Amino acid sequence: xxxxxxxxxxxxxxxxxxxxxxxxxxxxxxxxxxxxxxxxxxxxxxxxxxxxxxxxxxxxxxxxxxxxxxxxxxxxxxxxxxxxxxxxxxxxxxxxxxxxxxxxxxxxxxxxxxxxxxxxxxxxxxxxxxxxxxxxxxxxxxxxxxxxxxxxxxxxxxxxxxxxxxxxxxxxxxxxxxxxxxxxxxxxxxxxxxxxxxxxxxxxxxxxxxxxxxxxxxxxxxxxxxxxxxxxxxxxxxxxxxxxxxxxxxxxxxxxxxxxxxxxxxxxxxxxxxxxxxxxxxx
Amino acid sequence: xxxxxxxxxxxxxxxxxxxxxxxxxxxxxxxxxxxxxxxxxxxxxxxxxxxxxxxxxxxxxxxxxxxxxxxxxxxxxxxxxxxxxxxxxxxxxxxxxxxxxxxxxxxxxxxxxxxxxxxxxxxxxxxxxxxxxxxxxxxxxxxxxxxxxxxxxxxxxxxxxxxxxxxxxxxxxxxxxxxxxxxxxxxxxxxxxxxxxxxxxxxxxxxxxxxxxxxxxxxxxxxxxxxxxxxxxxxxxxxxxxxxxxxxxxxxxxxxxxxxxxxxxxxxxxxxxxxxxxxxxxxxxxxxxxxxxxxxxxxxxxxxxxxxxxxxxxxxxxxxxxxxxxxxxxxxxxxxxxxxxxxxxxxxxxxxxxxxxxxxxxxxxxxxxxxxxxxxxxxxx
Numbered sequence: 173x174x175x176x177x178x179x180x181x182x183x184x185x186x187x188x189x190x191x192x193x194x195x196x197x198x199x200x201x202x203x204x205x206x207x208x209x210x211x212x213x214x215x216x217x218x219x220x221x222x223x224x225x226x227x228x229x230x231x232x233x234x235x236x237x238x239x240x241x242x243x244x245x246x247x248x249x250x251x252x253x254x255x256x257x258x259x260x261x262x263x264x265x266x267x268x269x270x271x272x273x274x275x276x277x278x279x280x281x282x283x284x285x286x287x288x289x290x291x292x293x294x295x296x297x298x299x300x301x302x303x304x305x306x307x308x309x310x311x312x313x314x315x316x317x318x319x320x321x322x323x324x325x326x327x328x329x330x331x332x333x334x335x336x337x338x339x340x341x342x343x344x345x346x347x348x349x350x351x352x353x354x355x356x357x358x359x360x361x362x363x364x365x366x367x368x369x370x371x372x373x374x375x376x377x378x379x380x381x382x383x384x385x386x387x388x389x390x391x392x393x394x395x396x397x398x399x400x401x402x403x404x405x406x407x408x409x410x411x412x413x414x415x416x417x418x419x420x421x422x423x424x425x426x427x428x429x430x431x432x433x434x435x436x437x438x439x440x441x442x443x444x445x446x447x448x449x450x451x452x453x454x455x
Numbered sequence: 456x457x458x459x460x461x462x463x464x465x466x467x468x469x470x471x472x473x474x475x476x477x478x479x480x481x482x483x484x485x486x487x488x489x490x491x492x493x494x495x496x497x498x499x500x501x502x503x504x505x506x507x508x509x510x511x512x513x514x515x516x517x518x519x520x521x522x523x524x525x526x527x528x529x530x531x532x533x534x535x536x537x538x539x540x541x542x543x544x545x546x547x548x549x550x551x552x553x554x555x556x557x558x559x560x561x562x563x564x565x566x567x568x569x570x571x572x573x574x575x576x577x578x579x580x581x582x583x584x585x586x587x588x589x590x591x592x593x594x595x596x597x598x599x600x601x602x603x604x605x606x607x608x609x610x611x612x613x614x615x616x617x618x619x620x621x622x623x624x625x626x627x628x629x630x631x632x633x634x635x636x637x638x639x640x641x642x643x644x645x646x647x648x649x650x651x652x653x654x655x656x657x658x659x660x661x662x663x664x665x666x667x668x669x670x671x672x673x674x675x676x677x678x679x680x681x682x683x684x685x686x687x688x689x690x691x692x693x694x695x696x697x698x699x700x701x702x703x704x705x706x707x708x709x710x711x712x713x714x715x716x717x718x719x720x721x722x723x724x725x726x727x728x729x730x731x732x733x734x735x736x737x738x739x740x741x742x743x744x745x746x747x748x749x750x751x752x753x754x755x756x757x758x759x760x761x762x763x764x765x766x767x768x769x770x771x772x773x774x775x776x777x778x779x780x781x782x783x784x785x786x787x788x789x790x791x792x793x794x795x796x797x798x799x800x801x802x803x804x805x806x807x808x809x810x811x812x813x814x815x816x817x818x819x820x821x822x823x824x825x826x827x828x829x830x831x832x833x834x835x836x
Contacts, residue, residue, distance in 0.1 A: 208617050291513070295756055297800065306510065306515040306518060309533075410762075
């Protein structure tokens with residue numbers, strides 16, 4: 173009757189159930205983005221009359237044309253400037269600090285590590301008003317330096333670099349030292365080139381973090397010409413640029429600002445995904 | 456430090472802050488201790504970061520502490536001579552009847568419901584997805600993982616825009632509801648608490664006399680309102696966004712569980728469900744505690760979504776302490792009260808963190824760690 177087939181051949185009901193769950197949840201995760209893409213090519217009227225259909229009845233690039241006429245290209249440029257500066261700055265400063273904390277012996281090293289941890293524990297939202305206060309006090313408010321310099325601080329990045337340098341055998345550096353290389357040369361020409369994987373992780377995190385940065389940008393500046401994509405699109409959404417729903421326009425703006433991060437995510441997803449999980453297990 | 460609500464970075468940051476990342480004070484490998492004869496040179500390496508952290512993190516916090524006990528109104532410098540010390544007046548405003556107290560109480564009520572819904576939902580969803588994805592028989596796992604984690608790496612602004620459309624009056628969510636014969640609400644314009652809606656369905660309208668008593672500026676009946684319909688859409692957004700990140704934490708932890716344990720349970724006749732219920736979930740407890748704590752810390756700070764989607768409306772039912780502190784300062788120029796709110800929020804988050812750390816230490820959660828760590832490290836190489 174019910175002859176028992178080999179376990180490997182059997183499609184078990186749990187497996188089918190698992191697939192159903194995964195596919196349903198994936199639909200909930202992917203469909204909003206598909207609707208977003210489709211709606212951005214619709215007219216204002218069609219966006220709400222047929223909201224579920226991702227295929228526009230009469231496709232139009234009107235939303236994108238409007239975007240190119242408002243300040244959107246400027247926001248994109250500002251975001252790019254901030255992201256490039258923050259990413260380069262973090263890579264240089266985090267690896268220098270990480271190297272010192274990993275390799276150099278100096279008084280206050282342990283205190284410094286504890287202090288970085290303490291600062292990290294301060295919840296971000298609490299720093300909103302304080303950041304405005306100091307930028308205002310220093311006369312930096314509404315400048316690019318106000319948007320960039322505070323973001324250079326990246327305790328996570330320092331630890332990523334420090335922990336990676338910890339794994340490089342001391343013998344590597346010893347050889348260079350015997351050859352007479354000073355600290356700077358050993359750091360720049362010996363250690364840094366060996367820290368490739370950590371540098372990639374750091375770069376990806378810095379890129380993603382500064383491109384998406386929102387709260388810092390609403391307290392560091394307020395002038396129209398310093399809007400980044402996040403603050404610009406937020407202003408677009410909260411109705412500071414005229415009335416009406418204009419969903420195709422808003423969704424197109426949100427889509428364009430998502431693309432750079434999406435590209436980086438799909439290229440480096442293993443890095444991002446592993447970085448996320450690995451830190452947690454090391455409890 | 457980037458004040459980002461982005462899940463990936465903030466989770467990593469918090470993990471390290473909570474001592475869940477590698478403990479840098481006790482490195483597994485000690486620094487080799489070569490060189491470093493020149494302490495001045497060593498300080499040069501760390502100096503830029505120290506200056507930035509002092510100038511934009513430490514000093515500002517002290518400035519804010521001063522503002523919270525001063526009468527500064529936003530004109531000129533808070534450090535100038537014309538600004539006066541007012542003691543704890545700004546804090547006291549929240550402990551005596553008035554608009555300030557009513558707003559803060561309302562924001563705490565809102566966030567309490569937000570936390571009560573988001574934390575369990577996102578933890579369960581993350582755990583469920585991780586358990587399914589950890590099953591060895593499945594294919595295309597990385598596709599699903601990529602899809603679920605994608606919202607976590609995208610901008611909170613972009614996601615909020617998409618959800619504003621999804622939950623708009625004639626948007627996709629209501630179109631789906633209409634498809635199954637339900638009339639969807641006008642989500643972001645609906646201040647009714649869902650418990651009140653449910654009560655109304657049972658014929659309870661208006662405030663019952665027993666619920667009229669005042670608790671911190673709003674009535675007991677208002678306390679029992681539940682999250683507003685508008686807040687529910689923000690709850691849906693946050694659960695949807697953050698579940699992916701927590702799923703990865705659960706997955707990393709699951710990979711550390713010895714396969715022999717599962718095999719032993721199977722040989723003993725345990726069904727899949729029994730194995731998950733009595734073997735896997737108990738072994739995941741340290742991770743669950745971590746995810747719940749990170750969830751609590753994150754949800755109490757909710758800000759971006761409120762700023763972009765609802766600005767505290769409708770009827771102040773999406774007001775949160777973080778957003779209230781922002782509008783009190785930048786909107787109504789009551790900088791003293793605004794900073795006072797953020798320090799009280801800070802205190803709350805510190806208390807939550809301490810409670811959680813004490814709980815997990817008492818249970819001896821860390822005892823099982825070293826073995827898992829080694830395995831997890833091997834499997835992620």
